[in-house]
Amino acid sequence: MKEKLFSWLNRSLDPNTAIGVATYADTVNAVCLKKQSDQWMVHSSHSVNVSEQTDYTAAIVACTNEVSTDICAVNLVIPHYFYQIVQMDKPNLSDEEIIQSLPWTTKDLVDIAPENIVADFIDYPITLTMQSSKMNVFITNKLQLLPFIDSFGQTKPVLRAMTSEEMVLVTLFGTHKEAHMLIVQHASHEPRILIIRDGQLVLARRLNGFLGIADKDQNQELVDALGLEIQRSMDFFESQLKQPPIRSIQLQCDDLSSLTLRAGLAEFLQVKVVDFEPNLELAQQLEPNFYYALGAAYQLTDPESVL
Incomplete structure:
Protein backbone atom coordinates (compact mmCIF):
# COMPACT_ATOMS: atom_id res chain seq x y z
CA MET A 1 0.00 0.00 0.00
CA LYS A 2 3.08 2.24 0.03
CA GLU A 3 2.46 5.65 1.64
CA LYS A 4 -1.26 5.51 0.97
CA LEU A 5 -3.48 5.81 4.03
CA PHE A 6 -7.14 6.72 4.30
CA SER A 7 -7.69 7.64 0.63
CA TRP A 8 -11.11 7.44 -0.92
CA LEU A 9 -12.13 10.11 -3.42
CA ASN A 10 -12.12 9.64 -7.18
CA ARG A 11 -12.81 12.65 -9.35
CA SER A 12 -11.07 14.60 -12.10
CA LEU A 13 -8.30 16.69 -10.59
CA ASP A 14 -5.37 18.64 -12.02
CA PRO A 15 -2.64 15.96 -12.26
CA ASN A 16 0.12 18.58 -12.33
CA THR A 17 -0.66 20.16 -8.96
CA ALA A 18 -0.43 18.57 -5.51
CA ILE A 19 -0.92 20.07 -2.05
CA GLY A 20 0.18 18.80 1.34
CA VAL A 21 -1.29 20.22 4.54
CA ALA A 22 0.05 19.47 8.02
CA THR A 23 -0.63 20.63 11.55
CA TYR A 24 2.68 21.07 13.32
CA ALA A 25 3.17 22.36 16.88
CA ASP A 26 1.34 25.71 16.89
CA THR A 27 0.98 26.18 13.13
CA VAL A 28 -0.79 24.77 10.11
CA ASN A 29 1.47 24.54 7.07
CA ALA A 30 0.73 23.95 3.41
CA VAL A 31 2.98 23.27 0.43
CA CYS A 32 1.91 23.25 -3.21
CA LEU A 33 3.93 21.34 -5.81
CA LYS A 34 3.53 21.87 -9.54
CA LYS A 35 4.87 19.74 -12.36
CA GLN A 36 6.84 21.72 -14.91
CA SER A 37 8.77 20.14 -17.80
CA ASP A 38 8.27 16.71 -16.22
CA GLN A 39 9.75 17.86 -12.90
CA TRP A 40 7.94 18.61 -9.67
CA MET A 41 8.77 22.00 -8.19
CA VAL A 42 7.77 23.88 -5.06
CA HIS A 43 5.18 26.37 -6.30
CA SER A 44 4.16 27.98 -3.00
CA SER A 45 4.01 27.50 0.75
CA HIS A 46 2.10 29.16 3.56
CA SER A 47 1.86 28.92 7.33
CA VAL A 48 -0.82 30.10 9.78
CA ASN A 49 -0.25 30.31 13.53
CA VAL A 50 -2.81 28.70 15.82
CA SER A 51 -3.22 28.90 19.59
CA GLU A 52 -6.21 26.60 20.16
CA GLN A 53 -7.06 23.24 18.59
CA THR A 54 -10.39 24.68 17.46
CA ASP A 55 -8.44 27.14 15.28
CA TYR A 56 -6.96 24.38 13.14
CA THR A 57 -9.89 24.05 10.75
CA ALA A 58 -9.91 27.75 9.86
CA ALA A 59 -6.14 27.64 9.47
CA ILE A 60 -6.39 24.62 7.15
CA VAL A 61 -8.80 26.54 4.93
CA ALA A 62 -6.60 29.65 4.91
CA CYS A 63 -3.41 27.72 4.14
CA THR A 64 -4.96 25.63 1.38
CA ASN A 65 -6.58 28.58 -0.38
CA GLU A 66 -3.37 30.60 -0.10
CA VAL A 67 -1.13 28.08 -1.84
CA SER A 68 -3.53 27.24 -4.70
CA THR A 69 -7.04 27.80 -6.03
CA ASP A 70 -6.74 25.01 -8.59
CA ILE A 71 -9.05 21.99 -8.44
CA CYS A 72 -6.27 19.64 -7.39
CA ALA A 73 -5.56 16.92 -4.84
CA VAL A 74 -4.77 17.57 -1.18
CA ASN A 75 -3.09 15.13 1.19
CA LEU A 76 -3.66 15.94 4.88
CA VAL A 77 -1.25 14.79 7.58
CA ILE A 78 -3.21 13.61 10.61
CA PRO A 79 -1.68 14.82 13.91
CA HIS A 80 0.05 11.92 15.64
CA TYR A 81 -2.11 12.22 18.75
CA PHE A 82 -5.22 11.52 16.63
CA TYR A 83 -4.30 7.91 15.81
CA GLN A 84 -2.75 4.73 17.16
CA ILE A 85 -0.55 2.14 15.48
CA VAL A 86 -0.96 -1.54 16.32
CA GLN A 87 0.71 -4.58 14.82
CA MET A 88 -1.47 -7.53 13.85
CA ASP A 89 -1.23 -10.77 11.92
CA LYS A 90 -2.18 -10.17 8.30
CA PRO A 91 -5.18 -12.28 7.24
CA ASN A 92 -5.26 -14.05 3.89
CA LEU A 93 -7.67 -11.55 2.34
CA SER A 94 -7.54 -8.88 -0.35
CA ASP A 95 -6.49 -5.38 0.72
CA GLU A 96 -10.05 -4.13 0.35
CA GLU A 97 -11.41 -6.97 2.47
CA ILE A 98 -8.81 -6.31 5.17
CA ILE A 99 -9.70 -2.60 5.33
CA GLN A 100 -13.41 -3.39 5.52
CA SER A 101 -12.81 -5.77 8.42
CA LEU A 102 -10.46 -3.55 10.45
CA PRO A 103 -13.14 -1.72 12.50
CA TRP A 104 -14.24 -5.08 13.88
CA THR A 105 -10.87 -6.80 14.21
CA THR A 106 -9.37 -3.79 16.03
CA LYS A 107 -12.33 -2.75 18.20
CA ASP A 108 -10.95 -4.51 21.29
CA LEU A 109 -7.56 -2.83 20.89
CA VAL A 110 -8.76 0.79 21.02
CA ASP A 111 -11.25 2.84 22.98
CA ILE A 112 -13.32 3.78 19.90
CA ALA A 113 -16.78 2.52 18.96
CA PRO A 114 -16.50 0.25 15.87
CA GLU A 115 -18.83 2.49 13.83
CA ASN A 116 -16.42 5.41 14.40
CA ILE A 117 -13.20 3.55 13.61
CA VAL A 118 -11.33 4.60 10.47
CA ALA A 119 -8.38 2.31 9.82
CA ASP A 120 -5.84 1.45 7.16
CA PHE A 121 -2.73 -0.70 7.09
CA ILE A 122 0.70 -1.21 5.60
CA ASP A 123 2.50 -4.51 5.29
CA TYR A 124 5.17 -5.13 7.92
CA PRO A 125 8.35 -5.65 5.89
CA ILE A 126 10.00 -8.29 8.10
CA THR A 127 8.80 -11.90 8.33
CA LEU A 128 10.73 -14.23 10.60
CA THR A 129 10.96 -17.98 10.14
CA MET A 130 7.91 -19.81 11.49
CA GLN A 131 5.97 -16.55 11.85
CA SER A 132 2.96 -15.38 9.88
CA SER A 133 2.99 -12.16 7.87
CA LYS A 134 2.16 -9.09 9.90
CA MET A 135 0.82 -5.61 9.20
CA ASN A 136 0.93 -2.24 10.92
CA VAL A 137 -2.59 -0.89 11.38
CA PHE A 138 -3.29 2.84 11.74
CA ILE A 139 -6.49 3.53 13.67
CA THR A 140 -8.25 6.84 14.23
CA ASN A 141 -11.65 8.15 15.31
CA LYS A 142 -13.91 9.38 12.51
CA LEU A 143 -15.47 11.96 14.84
CA GLN A 144 -12.06 13.60 15.35
CA LEU A 145 -11.46 13.77 11.60
CA LEU A 146 -14.82 15.18 10.50
CA PRO A 147 -14.03 18.86 11.29
CA PHE A 148 -10.80 18.55 9.29
CA ILE A 149 -12.61 16.86 6.39
CA ASP A 150 -15.47 19.38 6.42
CA SER A 151 -13.05 22.31 6.25
CA PHE A 152 -12.22 21.36 2.64
CA GLY A 153 -15.79 22.22 1.69
CA GLN A 154 -14.48 25.80 1.71
CA THR A 155 -11.58 25.21 -0.68
CA LYS A 156 -11.29 24.56 -4.41
CA PRO A 157 -8.52 21.99 -3.84
CA VAL A 158 -10.06 18.64 -2.92
CA LEU A 159 -9.10 16.46 0.01
CA ARG A 160 -7.87 13.33 -1.76
CA ALA A 161 -6.15 11.42 1.03
CA MET A 162 -5.01 11.52 4.62
CA THR A 163 -1.72 10.12 5.83
CA SER A 164 0.18 9.63 9.07
CA GLU A 165 3.27 11.46 10.30
CA GLU A 166 5.23 8.20 10.27
CA MET A 167 4.52 7.57 6.58
CA VAL A 168 5.35 11.17 5.71
CA LEU A 169 8.72 10.71 7.43
CA VAL A 170 9.27 7.50 5.46
CA THR A 171 8.65 9.51 2.29
CA LEU A 172 11.03 12.27 3.38
CA PHE A 173 13.68 9.75 4.38
CA GLY A 174 13.95 8.23 0.93
CA PHE A 276 17.22 15.03 10.60
CA GLU A 277 17.30 16.35 7.05
CA PRO A 278 14.97 15.02 4.34
CA ASN A 279 16.49 13.11 1.47
CA LEU A 280 14.52 15.21 -1.04
CA GLU A 281 16.06 18.03 -3.05
CA LEU A 282 12.76 19.93 -2.84
CA ALA A 283 13.22 20.24 0.93
CA GLN A 284 16.22 22.51 0.41
CA GLN A 285 13.82 25.26 -0.69
CA LEU A 286 11.77 25.14 2.53
CA GLU A 287 12.10 25.76 6.26
CA PRO A 288 11.88 22.64 8.49
CA ASN A 289 8.34 23.46 9.65
CA PHE A 290 7.15 22.76 6.07
CA TYR A 291 8.73 19.30 5.84
CA TYR A 292 5.59 17.36 6.80
CA ALA A 293 3.44 19.29 4.31
CA LEU A 294 6.08 18.75 1.64
CA GLY A 295 6.14 15.00 2.32
CA ALA A 296 2.35 14.81 2.08
CA ALA A 297 2.33 16.69 -1.24
CA TYR A 298 5.16 14.55 -2.57
CA GLN A 299 3.22 11.37 -1.84
CA LEU A 300 0.58 12.56 -4.31
CA THR A 301 3.16 12.82 -7.10
CA ASP A 302 3.36 9.02 -7.21
CA PRO A 303 0.26 7.79 -9.08
CA GLU A 304 0.44 4.45 -7.22
CA SER A 305 0.53 6.03 -3.74
CA VAL A 306 -3.14 7.05 -3.82
CA LEU A 307 -6.07 5.10 -5.24
Whole structure:
Protein backbone atom coordinates (compact mmCIF):
# COMPACT_ATOMS: atom_id res chain seq x y z
CA MET A 1 0.00 0.00 0.00
CA LYS A 2 3.08 2.24 0.03
CA GLU A 3 2.46 5.65 1.64
CA LYS A 4 -1.26 5.51 0.97
CA LEU A 5 -3.48 5.81 4.03
CA PHE A 6 -7.14 6.72 4.30
CA SER A 7 -7.69 7.64 0.63
CA TRP A 8 -11.11 7.44 -0.92
CA LEU A 9 -12.13 10.11 -3.42
CA ASN A 10 -12.12 9.64 -7.18
CA ARG A 11 -12.81 12.65 -9.35
CA SER A 12 -11.07 14.60 -12.10
CA LEU A 13 -8.30 16.69 -10.59
CA ASP A 14 -5.37 18.64 -12.02
CA PRO A 15 -2.64 15.96 -12.26
CA ASN A 16 0.12 18.58 -12.33
CA THR A 17 -0.66 20.16 -8.96
CA ALA A 18 -0.43 18.57 -5.51
CA ILE A 19 -0.92 20.07 -2.05
CA GLY A 20 0.18 18.80 1.34
CA VAL A 21 -1.29 20.22 4.54
CA ALA A 22 0.05 19.47 8.02
CA THR A 23 -0.63 20.63 11.55
CA TYR A 24 2.68 21.07 13.32
CA ALA A 25 3.17 22.36 16.88
CA ASP A 26 1.34 25.71 16.89
CA THR A 27 0.98 26.18 13.13
CA VAL A 28 -0.79 24.77 10.11
CA ASN A 29 1.47 24.54 7.07
CA ALA A 30 0.73 23.95 3.41
CA VAL A 31 2.98 23.27 0.43
CA CYS A 32 1.91 23.25 -3.21
CA LEU A 33 3.93 21.34 -5.81
CA LYS A 34 3.53 21.87 -9.54
CA LYS A 35 4.87 19.74 -12.36
CA GLN A 36 6.84 21.72 -14.91
CA SER A 37 8.77 20.14 -17.80
CA ASP A 38 8.27 16.71 -16.22
CA GLN A 39 9.75 17.86 -12.90
CA TRP A 40 7.94 18.61 -9.67
CA MET A 41 8.77 22.00 -8.19
CA VAL A 42 7.77 23.88 -5.06
CA HIS A 43 5.18 26.37 -6.30
CA SER A 44 4.16 27.98 -3.00
CA SER A 45 4.01 27.50 0.75
CA HIS A 46 2.10 29.16 3.56
CA SER A 47 1.86 28.92 7.33
CA VAL A 48 -0.82 30.10 9.78
CA ASN A 49 -0.25 30.31 13.53
CA VAL A 50 -2.81 28.70 15.82
CA SER A 51 -3.22 28.90 19.59
CA GLU A 52 -6.21 26.60 20.16
CA GLN A 53 -7.06 23.24 18.59
CA THR A 54 -10.39 24.68 17.46
CA ASP A 55 -8.44 27.14 15.28
CA TYR A 56 -6.96 24.38 13.14
CA THR A 57 -9.89 24.05 10.75
CA ALA A 58 -9.91 27.75 9.86
CA ALA A 59 -6.14 27.64 9.47
CA ILE A 60 -6.39 24.62 7.15
CA VAL A 61 -8.80 26.54 4.93
CA ALA A 62 -6.60 29.65 4.91
CA CYS A 63 -3.41 27.72 4.14
CA THR A 64 -4.96 25.63 1.38
CA ASN A 65 -6.58 28.58 -0.38
CA GLU A 66 -3.37 30.60 -0.10
CA VAL A 67 -1.13 28.08 -1.84
CA SER A 68 -3.53 27.24 -4.70
CA THR A 69 -7.04 27.80 -6.03
CA ASP A 70 -6.74 25.01 -8.59
CA ILE A 71 -9.05 21.99 -8.44
CA CYS A 72 -6.27 19.64 -7.39
CA ALA A 73 -5.56 16.92 -4.84
CA VAL A 74 -4.77 17.57 -1.18
CA ASN A 75 -3.09 15.13 1.19
CA LEU A 76 -3.66 15.94 4.88
CA VAL A 77 -1.25 14.79 7.58
CA ILE A 78 -3.21 13.61 10.61
CA PRO A 79 -1.68 14.82 13.91
CA HIS A 80 0.05 11.92 15.64
CA TYR A 81 -2.11 12.22 18.75
CA PHE A 82 -5.22 11.52 16.63
CA TYR A 83 -4.30 7.91 15.81
CA GLN A 84 -2.75 4.73 17.16
CA ILE A 85 -0.55 2.14 15.48
CA VAL A 86 -0.96 -1.54 16.32
CA GLN A 87 0.71 -4.58 14.82
CA MET A 88 -1.47 -7.53 13.85
CA ASP A 89 -1.23 -10.77 11.92
CA LYS A 90 -2.18 -10.17 8.30
CA PRO A 91 -5.18 -12.28 7.24
CA ASN A 92 -5.26 -14.05 3.89
CA LEU A 93 -7.67 -11.55 2.34
CA SER A 94 -7.54 -8.88 -0.35
CA ASP A 95 -6.49 -5.38 0.72
CA GLU A 96 -10.05 -4.13 0.35
CA GLU A 97 -11.41 -6.97 2.47
CA ILE A 98 -8.81 -6.31 5.17
CA ILE A 99 -9.70 -2.60 5.33
CA GLN A 100 -13.41 -3.39 5.52
CA SER A 101 -12.81 -5.77 8.42
CA LEU A 102 -10.46 -3.55 10.45
CA PRO A 103 -13.14 -1.72 12.50
CA TRP A 104 -14.24 -5.08 13.88
CA THR A 105 -10.87 -6.80 14.21
CA THR A 106 -9.37 -3.79 16.03
CA LYS A 107 -12.33 -2.75 18.20
CA ASP A 108 -10.95 -4.51 21.29
CA LEU A 109 -7.56 -2.83 20.89
CA VAL A 110 -8.76 0.79 21.02
CA ASP A 111 -11.25 2.84 22.98
CA ILE A 112 -13.32 3.78 19.90
CA ALA A 113 -16.78 2.52 18.96
CA PRO A 114 -16.50 0.25 15.87
CA GLU A 115 -18.83 2.49 13.83
CA ASN A 116 -16.42 5.41 14.40
CA ILE A 117 -13.20 3.55 13.61
CA VAL A 118 -11.33 4.60 10.47
CA ALA A 119 -8.38 2.31 9.82
CA ASP A 120 -5.84 1.45 7.16
CA PHE A 121 -2.73 -0.70 7.09
CA ILE A 122 0.70 -1.21 5.60
CA ASP A 123 2.50 -4.51 5.29
CA TYR A 124 5.17 -5.13 7.92
CA PRO A 125 8.35 -5.65 5.89
CA ILE A 126 10.00 -8.29 8.10
CA THR A 127 8.80 -11.90 8.33
CA LEU A 128 10.73 -14.23 10.60
CA THR A 129 10.96 -17.98 10.14
CA MET A 130 7.91 -19.81 11.49
CA GLN A 131 5.97 -16.55 11.85
CA SER A 132 2.96 -15.38 9.88
CA SER A 133 2.99 -12.16 7.87
CA LYS A 134 2.16 -9.09 9.90
CA MET A 135 0.82 -5.61 9.20
CA ASN A 136 0.93 -2.24 10.92
CA VAL A 137 -2.59 -0.89 11.38
CA PHE A 138 -3.29 2.84 11.74
CA ILE A 139 -6.49 3.53 13.67
CA THR A 140 -8.25 6.84 14.23
CA ASN A 141 -11.65 8.15 15.31
CA LYS A 142 -13.91 9.38 12.51
CA LEU A 143 -15.47 11.96 14.84
CA GLN A 144 -12.06 13.60 15.35
CA LEU A 145 -11.46 13.77 11.60
CA LEU A 146 -14.82 15.18 10.50
CA PRO A 147 -14.03 18.86 11.29
CA PHE A 148 -10.80 18.55 9.29
CA ILE A 149 -12.61 16.86 6.39
CA ASP A 150 -15.47 19.38 6.42
CA SER A 151 -13.05 22.31 6.25
CA PHE A 152 -12.22 21.36 2.64
CA GLY A 153 -15.79 22.22 1.69
CA GLN A 154 -14.48 25.80 1.71
CA THR A 155 -11.58 25.21 -0.68
CA LYS A 156 -11.29 24.56 -4.41
CA PRO A 157 -8.52 21.99 -3.84
CA VAL A 158 -10.06 18.64 -2.92
CA LEU A 159 -9.10 16.46 0.01
CA ARG A 160 -7.87 13.33 -1.76
CA ALA A 161 -6.15 11.42 1.03
CA MET A 162 -5.01 11.52 4.62
CA THR A 163 -1.72 10.12 5.83
CA SER A 164 0.18 9.63 9.07
CA GLU A 165 3.27 11.46 10.30
CA GLU A 166 5.23 8.20 10.27
CA MET A 167 4.52 7.57 6.58
CA VAL A 168 5.35 11.17 5.71
CA LEU A 169 8.72 10.71 7.43
CA VAL A 170 9.27 7.50 5.46
CA THR A 171 8.65 9.51 2.29
CA LEU A 172 11.03 12.27 3.38
CA PHE A 173 13.68 9.75 4.38
CA GLY A 174 13.95 8.23 0.93
CA THR A 175 15.11 4.72 0.09
CA HIS A 176 18.35 4.19 2.01
CA LYS A 177 19.25 0.50 1.83
CA GLU A 178 20.67 0.67 5.35
CA ALA A 179 18.52 1.08 8.45
CA HIS A 180 18.40 4.43 10.23
CA MET A 181 16.69 5.42 13.45
CA LEU A 182 14.67 8.62 13.77
CA ILE A 183 13.78 10.22 17.12
CA VAL A 184 10.69 12.39 16.63
CA GLN A 185 9.31 14.78 19.24
CA HIS A 186 6.84 17.65 18.86
CA ALA A 187 6.41 20.54 21.28
CA SER A 188 4.81 19.40 24.55
CA HIS A 189 4.51 15.79 23.34
CA GLU A 190 6.43 12.64 24.17
CA PRO A 191 9.10 11.37 21.76
CA ARG A 192 8.73 8.48 19.35
CA ILE A 193 11.32 6.06 18.00
CA LEU A 194 11.12 5.05 14.35
CA ILE A 195 13.36 2.74 12.35
CA ILE A 196 13.21 3.22 8.59
CA ARG A 197 14.94 1.07 6.01
CA ASP A 198 14.69 1.06 2.24
CA GLY A 199 11.57 3.24 2.18
CA GLN A 200 9.73 1.13 4.76
CA LEU A 201 8.67 1.65 8.36
CA VAL A 202 10.25 -1.18 10.32
CA LEU A 203 9.62 -0.06 13.91
CA ALA A 204 7.49 2.60 15.61
CA ARG A 205 7.49 3.11 19.40
CA ARG A 206 5.86 5.84 21.44
CA LEU A 207 7.64 6.64 24.70
CA ASN A 208 6.40 8.09 27.98
CA GLY A 209 8.07 10.10 30.74
CA PHE A 210 10.49 12.23 28.72
CA LEU A 211 8.86 15.66 28.61
CA GLY A 212 11.40 16.84 31.20
CA ILE A 213 14.20 16.76 28.65
CA ALA A 214 13.63 20.37 27.61
CA ASP A 215 16.19 23.06 26.80
CA LYS A 216 15.47 24.90 30.05
CA ASP A 217 15.55 21.75 32.20
CA GLN A 218 18.09 19.39 30.68
CA ASN A 219 18.40 16.34 32.92
CA GLN A 220 21.26 13.91 32.39
CA GLU A 221 19.34 11.07 34.02
CA LEU A 222 16.50 11.53 31.53
CA VAL A 223 18.98 11.71 28.65
CA ASP A 224 20.48 8.42 29.84
CA ALA A 225 16.97 6.96 30.20
CA LEU A 226 16.15 7.96 26.62
CA GLY A 227 19.45 6.48 25.51
CA LEU A 228 18.49 3.23 27.24
CA GLU A 229 15.12 3.12 25.41
CA ILE A 230 16.91 3.75 22.13
CA GLN A 231 19.39 0.97 22.94
CA ARG A 232 16.51 -1.41 23.68
CA SER A 233 14.94 -0.61 20.30
CA MET A 234 18.27 -1.14 18.57
CA ASP A 235 18.79 -4.47 20.36
CA PHE A 236 15.28 -5.61 19.41
CA PHE A 237 15.82 -4.66 15.78
CA GLU A 238 19.26 -6.22 15.51
CA SER A 239 18.90 -9.26 17.79
CA GLN A 240 15.23 -10.21 17.85
CA LEU A 241 14.46 -9.24 14.25
CA LYS A 242 17.94 -10.34 13.11
CA GLN A 243 18.62 -7.18 11.09
CA PRO A 244 21.92 -5.43 10.25
CA PRO A 245 23.10 -2.68 12.64
CA ILE A 246 21.55 0.79 12.72
CA ARG A 247 23.80 3.14 10.75
CA SER A 248 22.73 6.46 12.28
CA ILE A 249 20.34 8.07 14.71
CA GLN A 250 18.63 11.23 13.49
CA LEU A 251 16.78 13.78 15.65
CA GLN A 252 13.64 15.64 14.57
CA CYS A 253 12.71 17.34 17.83
CA ASP A 254 11.12 20.55 19.14
CA ASP A 255 11.52 20.65 22.91
CA LEU A 256 14.65 18.53 23.01
CA SER A 257 17.94 20.36 22.64
CA SER A 258 19.44 18.85 19.53
CA LEU A 259 23.00 19.93 20.37
CA THR A 260 22.95 18.72 23.97
CA LEU A 261 20.95 15.59 23.25
CA ARG A 262 22.97 14.74 20.17
CA ALA A 263 26.24 14.83 22.09
CA GLY A 264 24.82 12.92 25.06
CA LEU A 265 23.25 10.18 22.97
CA ALA A 266 26.33 9.80 20.76
CA GLU A 267 28.48 9.26 23.85
CA PHE A 268 25.95 6.91 25.48
CA LEU A 269 25.24 4.79 22.39
CA GLN A 270 28.54 5.05 20.48
CA VAL A 271 26.52 5.62 17.30
CA LYS A 272 26.52 8.58 14.93
CA VAL A 273 23.78 11.06 15.97
CA VAL A 274 22.76 13.89 13.61
CA ASP A 275 19.84 16.26 13.08
CA PHE A 276 17.22 15.03 10.60
CA GLU A 277 17.30 16.35 7.05
CA PRO A 278 14.97 15.02 4.34
CA ASN A 279 16.49 13.11 1.47
CA LEU A 280 14.52 15.21 -1.04
CA GLU A 281 16.06 18.03 -3.05
CA LEU A 282 12.76 19.93 -2.84
CA ALA A 283 13.22 20.24 0.93
CA GLN A 284 16.22 22.51 0.41
CA GLN A 285 13.82 25.26 -0.69
CA LEU A 286 11.77 25.14 2.53
CA GLU A 287 12.10 25.76 6.26
CA PRO A 288 11.88 22.64 8.49
CA ASN A 289 8.34 23.46 9.65
CA PHE A 290 7.15 22.76 6.07
CA TYR A 291 8.73 19.30 5.84
CA TYR A 292 5.59 17.36 6.80
CA ALA A 293 3.44 19.29 4.31
CA LEU A 294 6.08 18.75 1.64
CA GLY A 295 6.14 15.00 2.32
CA ALA A 296 2.35 14.81 2.08
CA ALA A 297 2.33 16.69 -1.24
CA TYR A 298 5.16 14.55 -2.57
CA GLN A 299 3.22 11.37 -1.84
CA LEU A 300 0.58 12.56 -4.31
CA THR A 301 3.16 12.82 -7.10
CA ASP A 302 3.36 9.02 -7.21
CA PRO A 303 0.26 7.79 -9.08
CA GLU A 304 0.44 4.45 -7.22
CA SER A 305 0.53 6.03 -3.74
CA VAL A 306 -3.14 7.05 -3.82
CA LEU A 307 -6.07 5.10 -5.24
